[in-house]
Amino acid sequence: MAQVTVTLDANLAIDAMLLSGTKNPQDAVELILRDYLARGRRTESRTGDAADGQPAADRRPTAQEG
Structure with missing residues (x-):
């Protein structure tokens, strides 16, 4: 896997x-x-x-949650 070096503020790293x-x-x-x-x-x-072109509000849930 390729390695990338990123510089961060010390407080952000902590x-x-x-x-x-x-x-x-x-x-x-x-x-x-x-x-x-x-x-x-x-x-x-x-x-x-x-x-996908279909608004989330128009979709019906495939399985009930809960």
């Missing part, structure tokens, strides 16, 4: 480490980004993609 519960700023940023991307995919799968 906040990311505290939020993710890690002791390494690189691990913290990676965990937060992975979570952010996974959350976006979950939201998209529930609401649909804007490119």
Whole structure:
């Protein structure tokens, strides 16, 4: 896997480490980004993609939640 170097403000790195519960700023940023991307995919799968042309309000749920 390719590696990318990103420069962050020290306070931002510390906040990311505290939020993710890690002791390494690189691990913290990676965990937060992975979570952010996974959350976006979950939201998209529930609401649909804007490119599909069908508004989310017009869709009927496929399964009941709860």
